[in-house]
Amino acid sequence: xxxxxxxxxxxxxxxxxxxxxxxxxxxxxxxxxxxxxxxxxxxxxxxxxxxxxxxxxxxxxxxxxxxxxxxxxxxxxxxxxxxxxxxxxxxxxxxxxxxxxxxxxxxxxxxxxxxxxxxxxxxxxxxxxxxxxxxxxxxxxxxxxxxxxxxxxxxxxxxxxxxxxxxxxxxxxxxxxxxxxxxxxxxxxxxxxxxxxxxxxxxxxxxxxxxxxxxxxxxxxxxxxxxxxxxxxxxxxxxxxxxxxxxxxxxxxxxxxxxxxxxxxxxxxxxxxxxxxxxxxxxxxxxxxxxxxxxxxxxxxxxxxxxxxxxxxxxxxxxxxxxxxxxxxxxxxxxxxxxxxxxxxxxxxxxxxxxxxxxxxxxx
Numbered sequence: 001x002x003x004x005x006x007x008x009x010x011x012x013x014x015x016x017x018x019x020x021x022x023x024x025x026x027x028x029x030x031x032x033x034x035x036x037x038x039x040x041x042x043x044x045x046x047x048x049x050x051x052x053x054x055x056x057x058x059x060x061x062x063x064x065x066x067x068x069x070x071x072x073x074x075x076x077x078x079x080x081x082x083x084x085x086x087x088x089x090x091x092x093x094x095x096x097x098x099x100x101x102x103x104x105x106x107x108x109x110x111x112x113x114x115x116x117x118x119x120x121x122x123x124x125x126x127x128x129x130x131x132x133x134x135x136x137x138x139x140x141x142x143x144x145x146x147x148x149x150x151x152x153x154x155x156x157x158x159x160x161x162x163x164x165x166x167x168x169x170x171x172x173x174x175x176x177x178x179x180x181x182x183x184x185x186x187x188x189x190x191x192x193x194x195x196x197x198x199x200x201x202x203x204x205x206x207x208x209x210x211x212x213x214x215x216x217x218x219x220x221x222x223x224x225x226x227x228x229x230x231x232x233x234x235x236x237x238x239x240x241x242x243x244x245x246x247x248x249x250x251x252x253x254x255x256x257x258x259x260x261x262x263x264x265x266x267x268x269x270x271x272x273x274x275x276x277x278x279x280x281x282x283x284x285x286x287x288x289x290x291x292x293x294x295x296x297x298x299x300x301x302x303x304x305x306x307x308x309x310x311x312x313x314x315x316x317x318x319x320x321x322x323x324x325x326x327x328x329x330x331x332x333x334x335x336x337x338x339x340x341x342x343x344x345x346x347x348x349x350x351x352x353x354x355x356x357x358x359x360x361x362x363x364x
Contacts, residue, residue: 019096021120022086028121029081032128037076037155044074044154050173051150054180061270064184070149080153081131087144088126090196092119094204133292135160135175138182138263139285141256141306143195147187150179164284170277177270178308181263185334191259194337198252205245250343258333258340260307261314265322265330286310313346320349325357332356 051072059066075083099115134140136151157175161168186192264282271278289306307314321330333339333356345352 019099019116019119020089020092020123021116022123024117024120025124025127026082026085028124029085029128029131030078032125033077033081033131036078039074039076039154043158046169047074047152047154047172047176048072050176051152051180053173054150054176057270058177058180058184058266062181062184062266064181064266065187066180066184067147067187070147070183073149073151074154075151076153076155077131080134080151081127083148083151084130084137084140084144085123085127087146087148088123088142090145090200091126091142091203092123094200095119095122095206098204132156136179136182138175138178138260139289139306139308141308142199143186143192143256143259145192145196147183150176150183152176152179160284160288164280164287166281166284167277170275171281174267174271174275174278174281177267178263181266181270182259182308185259185263188334190336191334195252195255195259198248198255202245202248202252205248207244254343254346255340257307257312257314257346258317259314261312261316262318262330262333263308264310264312264315265318282310286312317341317346317349317352321353324349325353329353329357 055066055068058064073083096115096119099119130140131153133156135153135157137144137148152172152175157171158168160166161171186195268278275281285308289308289310292306318330318333321333333341335356339356341349341352345355
């Protein structure tokens with residue numbers, strides 16, 4: 001779809017009802033994600049076998065309950081974007097409420113037509129960009145609102161292995177284990193709702209930049225200005241560039257870091273003897289995540305940085321807790337939201353232990 005066609009479609013959809021224009025979001029996500037990518041049937045069979053293996057190995061090796069009824073999902077970019085588009089609606093719903101609340105203010109006349117379109121564009125840009133980068137759901141840097149199954153972004157996985165000269169079979173199994181562990185963690189009763197609440201509250205804390213709002217109003221009438229608006233520092237996020245609650249930002253990032261870090265820690269336990277190149281895969285993933293974060297900052301898409309699958313703060317926190325107090329101690333993290341380490345405690349396991357393990361028999 002050309003810029004002109006995209007603009008024409010955007011204009012046609014301006015009058016669509018609803019606080020978020022999901023039709024536009026889907027079209028923009030598809031535009032950003034690119035064309036269809038066929039998956040080799042032989043390779044697909046191997047992915048399905050690895051998913052079944054992961055669903056058996058993870059509960060047996062970790063005690064983490066997984067859902068055996070969740071079907072493996074093999075996707076390319078467009079399919080990933082379509083599957084996940086509404087999974088992150090908790091990021092745009094608070095924005096919709098904020099913009100709707102401006103209806104009676106000085107910007108009310110502007111926001112009635114612009115709000116749903118801008119939020120649809122934001123959601124589409126976010127998911128479309130992610131679809132070009134992720135290997136599954138585990139490394140999106142954000143929790144999905146509902147279980148979607150063990151998700152293999154096959155073209156991205158195969159490209160990742162080829163780009164870093166990795167054994168593709170080991171990379172496929174590594175992703176399968178991460179997907180199974182990640183979904184098992186989010187399946188615990190409080191984890192997914194708590195993460196969604198943290199990120200939703202973070203978005204709700206962002207201040208609206210009315211200057212950027214005027215830029216977008218003008219851009220919707222001119223394809224050249226539309227491209228210019230996307231290219232401005234922060235892109236779509238410039239709308240909410242007036243400030244953010246730093247404490248909420250740190251809390252949300254810390255919680256996701258623990259989920260990703262504990263996931264990497266468990267995968268290391270499960271993969272003993274199965275992934276001889278684990279350290280090399282992790283190093284390549286760290287490099288890829290760093291490049292992904294840089295591109296995300298340039299694009300201005302609203303998302304959290306990911307540390308999935310690498311030896312980062314979360315993994316180091318879990319490993320140190322296990323070294324000092326044993327594997328049962330680190331499982332205490334999942335006793336409830338209050339047991340999660342604070343941003344400061346991620347670098348201070350003794351402080352976390354004093355708060356959470358003090359009265360526990362294995363704390364000493």
